[in-house]
Ligand SMILES: [Zn+2]
């Protein structure tokens with residue numbers, strides 16, 4: 001499958017039996033939503049639906065290369081570190097952009113995914129300070 005933002009073939013990260021693809025060009029990750037939830041719940045996080053984030057209908061997120069439908073942009077993080085991911089409503093794939101350049105294997109990617117969503121859902125907690 002090709003990267004939704006660069007159009008280059010993504011590579012599979014091996015380790016575990018979760019299919020996880022990474023773009024060597026932008027460092028983005030593509031993961032199925034059920035696998036993503038498994039990773040999150042396994043690492044003491046809440047599932048994707050409980051993490052919040054706001055859909056940005058204006059964003060141009062590209063297309064799911066598998067389904068050829070437009071991806072939906074969900075934004076989170078805080079003012080200093082705005083974050084976002086794209087999701088395909090057809091296949092449930094989730095594309096995480098550009099934060100994963102260092103992830104060389106599944107284990108590392110998994111840790112970075114958990115860290116990504118920790119920062120992603122930080123918005124509410126920061127307001128209380
Ligand atoms: Zn890419």
Ligand SMILES: [Zn+2]
Pocket residue numbers: 064065066067068088089090091092093
């Ligand atoms: Zn899709």
